[in-house]
Amino acid sequence: MKNYSQDFHVDQVESETPNTQLWSLTSSVKAAEGKSSGITETSLGLPRSFSRWFSLVRIWSPWLGPRHGEGLFAPTEDAVLSSFLRMDGLHLVLLAVSGVDEVLTVFKANDNGDVIVHSRNDSTEEGQARVLAAVGTTFSAAMAAVMYHARNIVQEMDSTSEADKEMMKQALEKDVKAEWMENWYDGLTYCTWNGLGQDLNEQKIFDALNVLKENKIKITNLIIDDNWQSLDNHGQSQFQRGWTDFDANKEGFPKGLKHTAIEIRDQHPDIEHIAVWHALLGYWGAVSPTGNIAKNYKTRTVRKADGLAGGEFTVVHEDDVARMYDDFYRFLLDAGIDSVKTDAQFFLDIMDDADDRRRFMKTYQDAWTIASLRYFSIKAISCMSQTPQILFHTQLPAHKPLLLTRNSDDFFPSIPSSHPFHIFTNALTSLLTSHLNVLPDWDMFQTSHPYSSYHAAARCVSGGPIYITDTPGLHDINLITAMTAQTISSPSKTVILRPNRVAKCIEQGIYTSYHEHRFLQLGNYHSGSTASYGASILGIFNVSPQALTELIPLANFPGILDGARDKDYIIRAHPSGDISPVMCLDDDAAVVDLALDVKGWGVLTAYPVLHCPPAFPPPSSTPSSCAKKKGNKVTAVAILGLVSKFTSCAAIIGTPTLSPRSTQNEIFEIKVTLKALGVLGIW
Numbered sequence: 001m002k003n004y005s006q007d008f009h010v011d012q013v014e015s016e017t018p019n020t021q022l023w024s025l026t027s028s029v030k031a032a033e034g035k036s037s038g039i040t041e042t043s044l045g046l047p048r049s050f051s052r053w054f055s056l057v058r059i060w061s062p063w064l065g066p067r068h069g070e071g072l073f074a075p076t077e078d079a080v081l082s083s084f085l086r087m088d089g090l091h092l093v094l095l096a097v098s099g100v101d102e103v104l105t106v107f108k109a110n111d112n113g114d115v116i117v118h119s120r121n122d123s124t125e126e127g128q129a130r131v132l133a134a135v136g137t138t139f140s141a142a143m144a145a146v147m148y149h150a151r152n153i154v155q156e157m158d159s160t161s162e163a164d165k166e167m168m169k170q171a172l173e174k175d176v177k178a179e180w181m182e183n184w185y186d187g188l189t190y191c192t193w194n195g196l197g198q199d200l201n202e203q204k205i206f207d208a209l210n211v212l213k214e215n216k217i218k219i220t221n222l223i224i225d226d227n228w229q230s231l232d233n234h235g236q237s238q239f240q241r242g243w244t245d246f247d248a249n250k251e252g253f254p255k256g257l258k259h260t261a262i263e264i265r266d267q268h269p270d271i272e273h274i275a276v277w278h279a280l281l282g283y284w285g286a287v288s289p290t291g292n293i294a295k296n297y298k299t300r301t302v303r304k305a306d307g308l309a310g311g312e313f314t315v316v317h318e319d320d321v322a323r324m325y326d327d328f329y330r331f332l333l334d335a336g337i338d339s340v341k342t343d344a345q346f347f348l349d350i351m352d353d354a355d356d357r358r359r360f361m362k363t364y365q366d367a368w369t370i371a372s373l374r375y376f377s378i379k380a381i382s383c384m385s386q387t388p389q390i391l392f393h394t395q396l397p398a399h400k401p402l403l404l405t406r407n408s409d410d411f412f413p414s415i416p417s418s419h420p421f422h423i424f425t426n427a428l429t430s431l432l433t434s435h436l437n438v439l440p441d442w443d444m445f446q447t448s449h450p451y452s453s454y455h456a457a458a459r460c461v462s463g464g465p466i467y468i469t470d471t472p473g474l475h476d477i478n479l480i481t482a483m484t485a486q487t488i489s490s491p492s493k494t495v496i497l498r499p500n501r502v503a504k505c506i507e508q509g510i511y512t513s514y515h516e517h518r519f520l521q522l523g524n525y526h527s528g529s530t531a532s533y534g535a536s537i538l539g540i541f542n543v544s545p546q547a548l549t550e551l552i553p554l555a556n557f558p559g560i561l562d563g564a565r566d567k568d569y570i571i572r573a574h575p576s577g578d579i580s581p582v583m584c585l586d587d588d589a590a591v592v593d594l595a596l597d598v599k600g601w602g603v604l605t606a607y608p609v610l611h612c613p614p615a616f617p618p619p620s621s622t623p624s625s626c627a628k629k630k631g632n633k634v635t636a637v638a639i640l641g642l643v644s645k646f647t648s649c650a651a652i653i654g655t656p657t658l659s660p661r662s663t664q665n666e667i668f669e670i671k672v673t674l675k676a677l678g679v680l681g682i683w
Contacts, residue, residue, distance in 0.1 A: 001133075003114070004045030008131075017145040020136035024149070029103055029119040029127040032354035038121040042129065044107075046114050047073065047092055050084040052511040056432055058106065062346035062384035063409045066428035068513035073113040078106035080388055081432055082115065083139055085511050090135050093142040097130040097150050099392030100157045102358055104349075105129045106388065122354040122361075139431075139510050147435035151396050158397070164366045171373035172400065183272060184339070184379050185404070185465055187220025188484050188494045191444045194413055194469040200227040201252030202260045209268050211472040217480060218270045218494040223341055223381075223467065224260075225277045228253065232288040239309045243282035244291025246331045261336030270491070273379055275339035276332065280364055281347050286313040297324045302360075305352040318363045325371035332375070339379035342368060349387040365394045373400065381441060382406065386429075395436040404465060407433055407440035411455070411469075419451040420543035420599075423458045424514050427522045430462075430504035440464050440502055448474035450599070454541065456483055457601045460646035461524050461539035463502040482575075482646055485676030495676055497642065497650040499526040499537060506538070506556055517544040519596070523558040526647070528655035535641075535649035536560055536606040542596040554583055554590035557606040561585070568609035570638050570683060573602055574646055579683060582609055582636065605649050607638040607683070610658040612668050635660075639672050640681030651675050 008025045015022035030038035047053075052070050057077040059065035067075045075082070084092040094115065096105040102123035108116040121127035132149055136142030160168075190212065196204045205224065212219060226238075230245040248257040261274055279286075286302075287293050298317035304310050316324045332340070348364055351357050372380040382405040385395070395405060408425045412418045426442045433440045444467035445455035456479055459466045466483055486492040503524035512518050522539035536557035542548050554560055554569060571580040571592050583590040594602055612635040639656040641648035656672040670682065 001045035001115070002048050003043070005043045007042050008044070013149060015134065015145045016148045017134075017136065017141050019138075020134050020141050020145040022145045022149060023133045025131040025133060027117065027119075027129045029121040029129050031124055031126050032102075032122050032358075035353040035355055037354040037357070038123075038127070040119050040121070040129065041108070042117045042119075043110075044094070044115040044117050044131065046112065047084045047086075049087045050092070051087055052085045054083045054085075054428075054511050055079040055107070056081040056429060058386075058388075059409070061349050062344075062386055064386045064429050064432070065408070065425050066514070068511060071113075073109050073115060075107070075109055078108060078118065080106060080391070082107050083142070083510070085139075090137060091139045091142045093134045093136070093139065093146055095132045095146040095150060096388070097132060097153060097392060098388035099390070099396075100130065100154060101127055101159065102361075103127040103129060104388055105131070122357040138507055140507055143431065144435070147396075147432075150392065151398065154392050154396050155399075159362070160366055164370065167370045168366075168373065168400075171370055184221070185402075185439060186495045186498055187272065188218070188480075188496055189221035189223060189444075189465060189467040190219045191223040191225055191467045191469045193223075193225035193444065194411070194446060195471050198227050200225070202248075202263070205260065206263065206267070208472045209264065209271075212475075213268065215475055215477060217475060217477070218486075218492075220271065220494060221273045221275065221339070222264065222271050223275045223277065225341070226343070228257070228276060229278065229283060230291070231283055231285075232291060233285070238284040240285050241283055242285045242288030242291065242314060243278075243293055244288045245293065246328055247335075256335070257332075257337065258335035265336060270493070273339050274337050275341055275379070275381070276337050277341045277343060279344035279347070280342055280368060281313075281315050281344070284309070284344060286315045286347070289314040293324070300356070302356045303352045304347075305350045307350070309347075309350065315360070318359045321360075321363055322367040322370070325367045326374075329371045329375035339376050339381075340372060341381040341383055342372070343383040345382060345385035345390055346387050349389065361389055362393060365390060369394060369400070378402070378404075380404065382438070383441075391432075391436065395433075395438050398437045400437060402437060402439045404441050405433070405436070405438035407442055407464070411443045411445050413446055413449055416450070419454060420520075420541065421514060423454070423522075423541050424520050424543050426458065426462065427503070427505040427520055428510075430502060431510065434502040434504050441467075443467070444469040446470050446474070447476040447479045452476055452479055454599055454601050457539055457603055457646055458522065458541065459483070460497065460650075461499070461503050461522050461537055461603060463499045463524055465498075466496045482644060485642060485645065485651060485678050487676050492677075497645050497647045497675065499524045499647055499650045501525050501527065503537070503539065506558065508556055514543060517546060517548065519543075519548060519550050519594075521552070521556060523556070525559045526649045526652070528652070530655045533608060533655040534559055535608070535652070537647060537649065538604045538606075540594055540596065540602045540604060542598060542600040545598060547595070547597045547600070549593065549595040551591045551593050552604065554585060554587075554606065557604075560606060568611070568636065569606045570609060571604055571606050572640060572648075572683075573604055574648065576602075577643070603646050605640075605647075607640060607649065610637045610639070610656065611635070612637065612658045612660055635668055637668075637670065638683040639670065640683060642674070642676070642678035643681035644679055648681065651678065
């Protein structure tokens with residue numbers, strides 16, 4: 001960095017990532033005065049000799065999104081993460097750390113392209129801005145270095161009370177039960193939001209579930225989204241409506257939420273989990289000052305920042321937040337609700353007064369975390385929660401089970417231009433969220449939509465959950481079948497074929513902007529039970545407004561470069577089923593070509609080739625490279641998984657084996673374990 005401020009204290013620290021150097025930078029941030037937060041800006045200087053930059057910025061308070069540039073560093077919004085590709089090929093990654101104390105830190109830029117560290121301190125004492133900087137030979141290595149050290153800082157400086165730590169420990173030990181992943185993460189989910197609209201009632205839910213049943217669409221999880229709650233100020237904006245009672249509104253659910261849940265479970269026994277939506281503070285307008293909740297729990301009036309939801313609202317007092325959540329979730333569990341989607345968590349960050357931010361920011365996060373673990377185990381979804389304080393305080397520490405967490409802004413079915421950018425945003429945001437203790441959730445989508453297969457491919461490759469929000473009767477059965485499979489259990493269950501890692505934009509595409517007319521390449525890896533076996537997945541998406549053709553090198557597939565250069569692979573394309581020749585990294589032409597129209601997509605899977613030499617080979621038959629292997633009479637096999645599926649390899653559990661059963665390989669044995677039923681492909 002050139003011309004960084006001497007106000008920074010710089011320490012070089014040991015990196016946990018090979019081939020990286022890591023520094024910790026701190027500077028003072030002035031204290032809050034009264035209700036006004038302390039604001040300090042300090043110049044970090046100008047990154048030296050870089051050609052391109054990439055940032056994850058706060059596109060608005062609840063969400064992160066990608067920004068790119070060449071030359072001048074000029075993000076249009078506050079950044080949490082910025083990376084610079086240097087002329088010498090090294091990568092400089094900067095991470096603004098928040099959530100440790102009462103300080104929120106982000107990056108801005110001045111007219112010269114200098115990185116400006118902007119910090120907001122809500123404490124009455126002087127605070128510290130914290131920035132981590134790493135240089136590495138790859139972005140992935142430098143990114144891992146700053147994230148590993150950030151986790152260490154957050155855990156070492158955890159200010160959670162001893163009482164809350166003990167309650168969280170008890171919840172983890174007593175209430176988080178071991179569950180097969182298919183019961184929550186891996187079950188197909190239906191959400192009411194786009195499919196049934198905002199005028200929600202129980203009859204619409206019953207009718208939608210009956211239509212799914214008639215179409216033989218088995219769902220495991222149901223999310224009853226916004227507009228089931230009892231609220232005040234009927235007919236006004238959602239931001240003016242407050243939560244009045246735990247039970248559902250009488251207009252749409254005349255016999256109460258428990259009756260609705262009982263009816264659903266009686267009529268649809270395949271549905272194992274029913275979740276309800278609620279905002280972290282109750283509703284978009286928080287709590288009604290005249291409702292039963294305000295009568296039963298202490299409240300405060302809080303001032304919000306100007307903007308979308310400016311003004312004042314009533315919230316449950318910090319002394320009663322834990323009791324309120326305990327009572328509410330006990331009520332839900334008694335009503336037959338065993339999971340929640342907790343939305344609008346960013347409202348903690350739009351509280352304007354320093355004293356309110358100080359008293360509520362961590363109190364609400366910790367109360368919700370403890371209650372959700374205690375009553376619902378792993379079955380909770382965190383939404384609109386990509387504010388820096390929540391990212392670092394709740395989502396980064398690794399002492400809890402993975403939390404399902406929304407990874408981007410919403411699926412907007414009626415805005416055509418939003419769909420490619422939705423996938424692009426999720427792929428780039430996952431560069432950060434893949435390091436958090438979360439399972440990224442790419443949001444619901446509709447299977448009968450011009451971009452339905454585009455979204456389906458992205459959800460399948462993502463490694464996250466799959467939620468559909470179809471209008472009743474408008475279903476693409478073939479598409480749903482390609483995303484799911486039926487288990488062998490009786491009765492059978494519908495499971496999604498989820499790779500066991502999290503997808504993200506590949507290393508080669510990190511600095512490529514949305515407008516460069518290039519494919520978005522989304523990489524994932526599905527590993528076996530041993531390190532020697534795994535299939536690599538590339539979801540390829542044309543995010544450009546024109547048709548494109550590109551060459552896709554074998555080296556682009558995640559995990560391939562980590563193996564031996566003479567290891568053999570074949571690449572299979574979905575949906576075409578085309579299969580490449582055998583190739584390895586040492587081959588001169590280890591590439592495949594792909595042409596995609598506008599809205600086009602493809603899923604490419606690189607499968608390792610298993611070699612089965614004769615049981616009694618002649619002395620000269622031992623191959624020394626992939627090229628020599630191809631010249632020998634060696635049986636080569638690849639296990640493709642369930643071939644009609646988007647992520648066919650994700651149906652494979654464990655590590656397939658291939659062994660000879662005759663002297664000349666006329667007979668050999670393949671052993672493979674599958675997660676569900678379907679057509680097994682063997683090459």
